Amino acid sequence: xxxxxxxxxxxxxxxxxxxxxxxxxxxxxxxxxxxxxxxxxxxxxxxxxxxxxxxxxxxxxxxxxxxxxxxxxxxxxxxxxxxxxxxxxxxxxxxxxxxxxxxxxxxxxxxxxxxxxxxxxxxxxxxxxxxxxxxxxxxxxxxxxxxxxxxxxxxxxxxxxxxxxxxxxxxxxxxxxxxx
DNA sequence: GCCAACGTTGGC
DNA sequence: GCCAACGTTGGC
Numbered sequence: 001x002x003x004x005x006x007x008x009x010x011x012x013x014x015x016x017x018x019x020x021x022x023x024x025x026x027x028x029x030x031x032x033x034x035x036x037x038x039x040x041x042x043x044x045x046x047x048x049x050x051x052x053x054x055x056x057x058x059x060x061x062x063x064x065x066x067x068x069x070x071x072x073x074x075x076x077x078x079x080x081x082x083x084x085x086x087x088x089x090x091x092x093x094x095x096x097x098x099x100x101x102x103x104x105x106x107x108x109x110x111x112x113x114x115x116x117x118x119x120x121x122x123x124x125x126x127x128x129x130x131x132x133x134x135x136x137x138x139x140x141x142x143x144x145x146x147x148x149x150x151x152x153x154x155x156x157x158x159x160x161x162x163x164x165x166x167x168x169x170x171x172x173x174x175x176x177x178x179x180x
Numbered sequence: 181g182c183c184a185a186c187g188t189t190g191g192c
Numbered sequence: 193g194c195c196a197a198c199g200t201t202g203g204c
Binding site for chain 1: 184185186187188
């Protein structure tokens with residue numbers, strides 16, 4: 001079935017643990033950083049962005065470590081969106097908008113997924129090659145645990161990838177924007 | 181398209 | 193509960 005994840009494009013968003021309908025700013029301070037892999041010809045960053053604020057359930061993960069990682073995610077956590085196979089680069093930032101709930105593409109009750117929404121582009125996508133060439137990023141799971149499709153990211157790794165990618169990690173606004 | 185890495189399965 | 197066989201991921 002799924003390469004990294006099932007495309008599962010027709011699914012309605014799951015109901016569990018949706019963000020509050022109370023409006024207002026992000027409900028929870030981000031406490032963790034993650035990385036989500038997807039093959040762009042199955043589900044690309046453009047696809048993710050097209051989902052807008054409804055986000056997308058990250059279904060199709062069939063790996064226990066990856067599942068446990070998703071179960072550790074909290075509302076408001078941020079993650080990198082990585083294109084595997086084609087592109088091989090981190091292209092955007094997503095936010096967890098629903099914590100782990102049963103994967104609707106799984107009948108066995110074993111697997112879980114979270115929902116994520118696109119937050120912003122990484123102004124300068126950061127390639128796998130760059131990550132490998134950067135000493136401070138050499139321990140990233142992206143390098144060390146190549147086959148894990150959902151991974152934790154250390155805060156210092158998060159900060160550095162954002163910086164290299166031209167993004168201010170605090171404001172999630174581009175660094176040194178083009179002047180007009 | 182190849183193949184290394186590595187998770188999963190199943191025999192014992 | 194070990195471990196060989198097998199299947200899959202994903203970089204190259």
